[in-house]
Amino acid sequence: MAKYIREILQLLDDYYGAEYRCYLSHENAWQLLTATILSAQCTDDRVNQVTKELFKKYDTLEKLAAADISELEQDIFSTGFYRNKAKNILASTNMLLEKFEGEVPRTMEELTSLPGVGRKTANVIRGNIYGEPSIVVDTHVKRISKKLGFTDQEDPEKIEFELMKVLPKDHWISYNTQIIAHGRTICTARKPKCGECFLAGYCREGRKVTGRKDDM
Template structure:
């Protein structure tokens, strides 16, 4: 159950940021979001969107990805980093999606995380954006800021995810992901947090401990 302090923080996020659900990765089909999210590991969403603009034209179906030449795929996604593993995992996942799920992206967390290159973070992005299942996505911003706000004392993403599921109302899970990412990019940056303009000044324990 959310505490009074948690509710106040969430209300301030709602007041200062959007309460509409959206995804910063560009996609039209569920499988495109899956592959884009795999590419987003250790890469900015902006860079991924640039890469997928051409990638999804060249490989316009799951079948095309499943039949893709590995070296050509690596070349196409090279600028996203870790392209050897990403290309291999995307092609392998495409084959499984075709063979096991008839070209559809599975909904269950266990089925998603069984796909090559898909961890809980990627799976929760799919569950939240495609199937509208309330999910917590623990990226670098969510991990860092949730710790600052004392929603968790953990450092491991899975443990942080479960702490946040307890601390934050279920109906706010997906929205929390969206708001924290914007907050982390604009105000509570890793290197130089703009504490002087932060709307959470009076509630932030990290600021008190400076």
């Protein structure tokens, strides 16, 4: 299993590079926190379109925390679930000011104490802002990790802990962005390009299509 994983990670490094990349546009921690809350059930491209104007309008944490909720709902309407997202953004930004002196905390416990922040959002902050090794289980990471045989779980938190066991810690962050890129370009959910995939021999579905098999 260890050799199998090393081979997969090397192929990912070779194809996508090992540098970490965040797909949500931001200039600081509170902007990334806001963008990640908005990204629930929404594409990063759409979020980036919305936050481009949002962060011009509310260019400080204090301004965002003081926003009128009805106006904020309209500002973020196109991201979906806008009422709940607006409520969580206002509650979390106010909590940052009142409890954390305007700073986004770095520990899992403190981050998940913020309204609207679960482990996925917390790990985005920990990895991007603080460089803490973390695994973000989004739809691509969940789907492709299962195909590669890294997990059979459905619950994102259980998948996160299983991946933490099988993946070397120095690859946790890069694995996130590599798999997200792979899921968007090659191993797409609706029509995976198995014939073009360099991981086909390691994938449960890819083996069926290509006939190639790389043992664990």
